[in-house]
Amino acid sequence: MSSREEILRRVREALGGARGTHPPVPRGYARRLSGAEAETRADVLALFTERVADHRAAVRHVSADELPTAVAAALWGREAKQIVVPADLPFGWLAELEGVRALADTPLVDVETLAAVDGAVTGCAMAVAQTGTVVLDGGRAQGRRALSLVPGYHLCVVQADQIVGTVPEAIARLDPSRPLTWISGPSATYDIEMTRVEGVHGPRHLEVLVVED
Amino acid sequence: MSSREEILRRVREALGGARGTHPPVPRGYARRLSGAEAETRADVLALFTERVADHRAAVRHVSADELPTAVAAALWGREAKQIVVPADLPFGWLAELEGVRALADTPLVDVETLAAVDGAVTGCAMAVAQTGTVVLDGGRAQGRRALSLVPGYHLCVVQADQIVGTVPEAIARLDPSRPLTWISGPSATYDIEMTRVEGVHGPRHLEVLVVED
Numbered sequence: 001m002s003s004r005e006e007i008l009r010r011v012r013e014a015l016g017g018a019r020g021t022h023p024p025v026p027r028g029y030a031r032r033l034s035g036a037e038a039e040t041r042a043d044v045l046a047l048f049t050e051r052v053a054d055h056r057a058a059v060r061h062v063s064a065d066e067l068p069t070a071v072a073a074a075l076w077g078r079e080a081k082q083i084v085v086p087a088d089l090p091f092g093w094l095a096e097l098e099g100v101r102a103l104a105d106t107p108l109v110d111v112e113t114l115a116a117v118d119g120a121v122t123g124c125a126m127a128v129a130q131t132g133t134v135v136l137d138g139g140r141a142q143g144r145r146a147l148s149l150v151p152g153y154h155l156c157v158v159q160a161d162q163i164v165g166t167v168p169e170a171i172a173r174l175d176p177s178r179p180l181t182w183i184s185g186p187s188a189t190y191d192i193e194m195t196r197v198e199g200v201h202g203p204r205h206l207e208v209l210v211v212e213d
Numbered sequence: 214m215s216s217r218e219e220i221l222r223r224v225r226e227a228l229g230g231a232r233g234t235h236p237p238v239p240r241g242y243a244r245r246l247s248g249a250e251a252e253t254r255a256d257v258l259a260l261f262t263e264r265v266a267d268h269r270a271a272v273r274h275v276s277a278d279e280l281p282t283a284v285a286a287a288l289w290g291r292e293a294k295q296i297v298v299p300a301d302l303p304f305g306w307l308a309e310l311e312g313v314r315a316l317a318d319t320p321l322v323d324v325e326t327l328a329a330v331d332g333a334v335t336g337c338a339m340a341v342a343q344t345g346t347v348v349l350d351g352g353r354a355q356g357r358r359a360l361s362l363v364p365g366y367h368l369c370v371v372q373a374d375q376i377v378g379t380v381p382e383a384i385a386r387l388d389p390s391r392p393l394t395w396i397s398g399p400s401a402t403y404d405i406e407m408t409r410v411e412g413v414h415g416p417r418h419l420e421v422l423v424v425e426d
Contacts, residue, residue: 065320087305091298095317104308107278 033130033165044129045210048163051132055185056198057206063213067157068096070209071121074155075100078205080118084109084151086143089121093157105143114146119153120203125180127163128170132185134158134208135170137178145181154203156183160212246343246378257342258423261376264345268398269411270419276426280370281309283422284334287368288313291418293331297322297364299356302334306370318356327359332366332418338393340376341383345398347371347421348383350391358394367416369396373425 001009012019038044045061052059062070071093075083080100087106094102103109103117114120123141124134134156136142141157148154164170174180187202198204214222225232251257258274265272275283284306288296293313300319307315316322316330327333336354337347347369349355354370361367377383387393400415411417 068317068319085304087303087308089304090300091302091304091307091315092300092317092319094304095300095315095319102304102308104281104305106281106305106308 029166029168031166031168038129038165044165045160045163045212047165048127048129048132049210051129052134052185052208053132055132055206057132057185057208059208059210061210061212064211067209067211068092068094071155071157072096072098072100074207074209075119075121078118078153080153082117083119083121084114084117084147085121086123086141086147088143089123089141093121105147108144111146111150114150117151119155119205120147120151121155121157122148123157123159124162125178126170126174127158128165128167129163130166133167133170134183135174136181136183137174139178145179148181148183149202152199152203153205153207154183154186155207155209157209157211160210163210242379242381244379244381251342251378257378258373258376258425260378261340261342261345262423264342265398265421266345268345268419270345270398270421272421272423274423274425277424280422280424281305281307284368284370285309285311285313287420287422288332288334291331291366293366295330296332296334297327297330297360298334299336299354299360301356302336302354306334318360321357324359324363327363330364332368333360333364333416334368334370335361336370336372337375338391339383339387340371341378341380342376343379346380346383347396348387349394349396350387352391358392361394361396362415365412365416366418366420367396367399368420368422370422370424373423376423 033044038047049059060070082101082103084103084105087104122136122143125137125139125142126135127133136148138144183206186198186204186206187200188196188198189200190196246257251260262272273283295314295316297316297318300317335349335356338350338352338355339348340346349361351357396419399411399417399419400413401409401411402413403409
């Protein structure tokens with residue numbers, strides 16, 4: 001008996017009489033935030049802010065008019081000299097940038113450059129308050145996946161109306177055929193001896209600007 | 214009898230028996246280009262280019278990859294130092310700009326500044342081959358009307374798939390409730406003694422970049 005056959009034999013034995021049956025999967029998810037979690041729209045935004053901060057990401061609320069200054073200030077604060085952005089990032093977001101060179105990702109920036117720049121600025125498709133998550137789907141102002149995953153610092157602009165309460169609400173509004181990236185705080189893993197290590201498979205630093213009007 | 218009454222009397226007299234009737238308005242417009250005008254899609258683009266040039270506007274065809282360089286080259290060619298752009302202009306369009314300061318129109322740039330800058334860069338909503346017209350509707354990458362009407366130079370980026378054959382085709386696809394600006398070459402008038410005067414009510418210079426892939 002080969003190892004393969006032995007493993008399959010053990011799986012079959014473990015399944016026993018259940019083999020081939022389809023047990024019902026409970027679908028009674030909490031699809032919306034409870035009133036206790038968030039009563040008003042302002043509570044939803046506050047919850048998002050709190051949960052993003054729980055993930056050790058920086059988060060700030062700004063008005064649309066303040067956004068260009070806030071983006072510039074965030075980059076100056078990190079002493080960024082060169083960043084990369086999706087080609088269709090709204091020009092106004094970077095209008096106050098002085099002394100920081102922004103590379104548009106067209107033609108595509110090579111991976112060595114992506115790894116060497118001081119950060120990336122993107123928008124998002126949606127954000128989830130309950131989990132403090134931003135979701136990118138490769139749509140407008142987001143660019144391809146490598147943009148937000150390779151550079152060590154990701155500055156993400158979230159419009160207040162992109163924030164929903166729960167993951168099921170986000171799933172209902174997202175297109176599952178798009179390349180979705182779910183970002184809950186900076187990249188981190190506990191794989192190594194249960195020690196938290198940040199920045200293993202993505203940005204070590206995440207900063208979120210919530211635009212409210 | 215007052216002047217008003219006298220004028221109305223003459224109008225009524227001129228109308229005679231036709232007064233109050235509604236003569237049928239012929240609606241047999243040429244809704245599409247004839248095969249003689251443009252047989253293929255390439256012919257439609259060629260016709261657009263020819264008609265834009267007829268209006269004494271500069272027109273160039275570029276690939277998406279070449280666009281940032283073409284925008285920069287157009288501005289350098291005019292020795293532009295400062296331009297104004299809609300806040301949501303795709304960042305990549307200006308990615309190659311060196312030595313030209315771009316003002317995003319947020320917060321709104323005042324009219325004195327609009328009149329003083331060296332030009333504006335915008336996209337468009339649609340373009341019409343037969344008449345060599347670009348149409349702005351205030352949507353994405355276009356900004357408010359003053360942006361394209363006040364500065365003396367307007368650089369307009371047209372995606373090839375935004376070009377239709379005829380005005381009726383454009384009308385069918387545009388939203389009549391939006392603030393539409395129809396631009397057929399630089400601003401010009403023959404009001405003054407039938408002498409062509411350019412730049413009276415808008416940009417004296419129009420340049421069009423057609424993006425084809």
